[in-house]
Amino acid sequence: MMRNLLFLLALTTAAVTVNAQQTQKPPLHGKNWMAVTGKPLAATAGSMIFQKGGNAVDAACAMLAATCTMWDVLSWGGETQALIYNPKTGKVIAINAMGVAPTGATPEFFKSKGYNFPPEYGPLAATTPGTPGGLCYMLAEYGTLSLKEVLAPAMQLAAGYPIEAQTANSIERQKKRISEWPYSKAVLLPHAGEKREAPEAGEIFVQKDLLTTLTKMVEAEQQALKNKKSRKEAIYAAYDRFYKGDIAKEFVRGCQEQGGLITMNDLAKWKPVEEAPLHTNYKGIDVYKLQQWTQGPALLQSLNILENFDLKSMGYNSTKYIQTLYQTMSLAFADRDFYYGDPAFSKQQPMNGLLSKAYAKERAKLIQYERNDPDIAPGDPYPFEGKTNPYTQLLKERSALTDTSVHNGPGFAPAHDRRVGEAFHHEDEFAVNAIDGDESAVYKDRLWRGTTSVEAADTSGWVVSITPSGGWIPACIAGHTGVGMSQRMQSFVLDSVLNPFNVVAPGKRPRVTLTPSLALKDGKPFVSFAVQGGDTQDQNLLQFFLNMVEFGMTVQQATEAANINSNQLWLSLGGTKMTDRQPKPGNLLLNDKTPKAVQDELKKMGYTISLEDRTSGPINAIYFDWKHKSFWGGSSNHGEDYGIGW
Template sequence: MHFFSTRIGRIAIIFVGFSLFNSVVYAQRTQKPPLHGRHWMAITGKPLAATAGAQIFQQGGNAVDAACAMLAATCTMWDVLSWGGETQALIYNPKLKKVIAINALGVAPTGATVDFFKAKGYAFPPEYGPLAAVTPGTPGGLCYMLANYGTKSLQEVLKPAMEMAAGYAIDAQTANSIERGKARIKEWPYSKNVFLVHQGEEREAPEPGEIFVQQDLLQTLTKMVEAEQSALQAGKDRKTAIMAAYDRFYRGDIAEEFVRGSKEQGGLITKEDLANWKPIEEEPLHIEYKGIDVYKLQEWTQGPAMLQSLNILKNFDLQAMGYNSANYVHTLYQAMNLAFADRDFYYGDPYFSPKAPMKGLLSDAYAKMRAQTIDSLKNDPYIGPGDPYPFEDSTNPYQSLLNKRAKLINPSANDQLDFVPKHDVTLLEDVAEPYRLAAEVDSLYMDRLLRGTTSVEAADAEGWVVSITPSGGWLPACIAGNTGIGMSQRLQSFVLDSLISPFNVIEPGKRPRVTLTPALALKDNKPFLSFAVQGGDTQDQNLLQFFLNVVEFGMTVQEASEAANINSNQLWLSLGGTKVDDRKPRAGSLLLDSRTPTEVIDKLKTMGYTIQLGERTSGPINAIYFDDKHQTLWGGSSNNGEDYGIGW
């Protein structure tokens, strides 16, 4: 049965505007209108990339085809990710009527050991450069999804990205990010040659609107398409031909040049590392919340933290508290802190030992026990991991580690710092008005806001739904040789000390626990919501609130994608900084929207919170809502960045 009527190959492009939409409980004036579609929806972090998805839909492709085209286009546009990064996806398969998970995260290379990095003086692996890289996952993940669930050829899906690699009008955000990061870019010869197109001039990066050409990347993508087409000409089927392109990337001449270029610049990745890596199709994790089944990726991501948070919040009447009241903010903050404390300690690669106690962590009984520890009157700065093992009938083998670990978290005055995630940096320097938002948001803020990840959302008339949170290889990126491929920086999400997490200690061949976390929700066994966001450790915080905005407060997906969120910094950071003090939790540090009423701020201060304010705190979230009553699609695309959607 088709969820929607037959696809029509024309598009409606959505422009930013102001409109008012009513909802059941809550209404707000949105800065973008919602997207409406009957046949398909394509939403991602860049306008040109959304157009790439629309082109594939126009050509008769399904949502997987369109999502792969958007993924390829965003990788080619650089500043939020690139081709050497990682891809993680949830796909609703209408033929099987189930959600499947794609794990296309790279692994630590040969030689990436605790001793190796500690000998260099690191407490965490580095943020940038060839030593920050896991093996590329995105090319393999794209090929796997397309081969198994798409309908188009790799040549068709990569065509928009290849046209862009041949030259596209670069956007101001990316061009200016290159200019700001040029000192680091100059450390890497291949990056310097690609990005600094005006070497020796005052501005060495491309100018906004200038045609930006990437011949090496174009050649790499061309080689992949050539491998596919050669296989087709030899009589191979579509799937086998696409995987021939995969093989050329991971085992052929592309792999050889990638490894050569990486090693030349001090990297560790070997040909064997590339040849041995492969994407994995998995069963996702899920919980039920008020009749809605919420799906996330396994514990190699932080996704289960949202599921844990929802389980905890089942024990409270959120509607009675009121949207973003002081009590609601406090309850959310405490629930998220409990879930993230478990994330920090227990999550890691499920294909390595030890195995995380996910059955206990996701049980309702464990969540109820955790909920009962919340003090309704004040923040608990000492929140640490719980003990889920009794809830799966076993004994915690790490109790002694947990006892020692508690001493690392010292909620002293030194920890009560104004700390906001990099993508939400806004300083409040006016002592006379400590809660007044700075008048202007500088370019560095925007650069950090958009750094490092994007989201891809697609749905079609047949019922295919795709939610992806790709990342890695963001600017300033180290390019591996003459491939045009930027290397991932995801190795920094490992830890070097089992005291922080015995499940996420670096080993060759192991995947780091990442922040990247797409989401899908089903209602009555049919697609209900598909949603994802960028933003490091804040991703599942923002996605949790988006979901509650829709389910508890009746917002449309556009209202929910723009709505004011909170962020907690009482967690171990997954990115940035190579010292323990750079990553430690900041107890009571709370980001609020600048429009938060004074009385709410004042009450939260009495509850032990240190307040920072942000102008827009919604994500940026991209989402699709499936209107079962009218058999139509609603799209939401945040006003927080460059995110953009097209529907028909």
């Protein structure tokens, strides 16, 4: 009786906490525009473009360029994926600027080198660069300013900016690997041979080669304008110089010199793709995600499942809510792990079935409330689109690859933000040695690696949500371009037993974790949101969305709110062995303020619990306040993310 009383008291306290929650950062407010991204200087770049009269697409492109230049857990050789609300049509469009596997990238090639997955670092980890092309495409088709104007802040940064502690210490921490690649060493280790080889926090960090590359792109644009080409044609002239001209030649030379596979033909054939997003409706709100070459549809599947429950009555982060959420995500991610991949390479992906409300209702019936189910597996969505599953034998073979006994193993707590926070106080010791020799820290790094987010909106109605990534430190720089190559090859698999739709092949896009989000209500923008954090992205974004819609949090409260993290999924990043990627059923991260009564109940259900004070990557968001005709910006306290509104 006393235990039940304590449990009810915990739920009551949690409900009061939600309503009275104080945020560590103030919400942002704006009447004309809003710019939010991963670094203060990059947000400033967005504000500079808005002040020039640019729209949200122009500003988003400037922030994207700035974050790449600042190595904000990505580089120029990485990948960009975006959702854009076009006020002229009232539609959401998707931009697919994910690079592809290069010539020679086959399962046989990687298996001959002893890999179970493509490598996580170095030139063999590189897909073709997507960000330069994605930026040029968005700007040409939907922006208003010139490439010269939009790249100006990034070019000033490349000429020299005071580097912040987070990036500087990341470079120092990874200096051994960086030293393996001559062009990376020359750029990232300006004090080679000294005790600290990386730049110090606040030191002016100069990237001459990158500045030259960006200058060449602008020169191509300006020459085209002199030749009476249109604004759009001039931007595509810069695009061509990167993918077909002298920049491409140096990129390929530098890549192949260091053992990479990318060819001139690979660059010339690649193009960004504009496509229709996938979406679902949750209680009157239309939520949009990118297609199944990302993990985005897992959030849509989760919402479809959760629509079958009264979440609000369960109570925010109550035992029942956490149990429902955890198993819902396990069901959706099990489908992600087997059915998602590049749609250009298969017409058999059952996305209509996966996103149907009827399939979600059947999956919802599998949720247990006595114990966690460590054996959750991919479902069979094919009957929900009138077809027979052609992969039943693969699913049987696949079940043997998952050892559910690991669910009683040690818990985990993502280290990303802890390292960021403590690095400011213990730069030389903690930040440099946090990962070395610590197996659990290596695992956490794989779970949370890479990515930033860019959110922009303006008073004319344009809304942009981007989750760019790739080429993070330690990146292998391609020759004298200053461009760090992507590491996204590691998100492929080499065996169809793991996922028949995501087996590596030349020209194919890997199934990635990157997942911007847009939601509309009554046909108008409701909230734009994205987050850093590898496989946890759609876990964090799902809870952010529910925090606002079900529990009435403001956008800033929702970015800072305590989330849970599940590890009952196949990791998309890191390691070259099966054991590096296998799910850890029942492995649950909770906020350290979760009531002990809730923790005890979850342990009895078979969960292994870890506690942390921050339980998500840095979430960035913009909420559209139609009542007052203003913007609310949210930027969590979990990193260096920052926003500016006006």
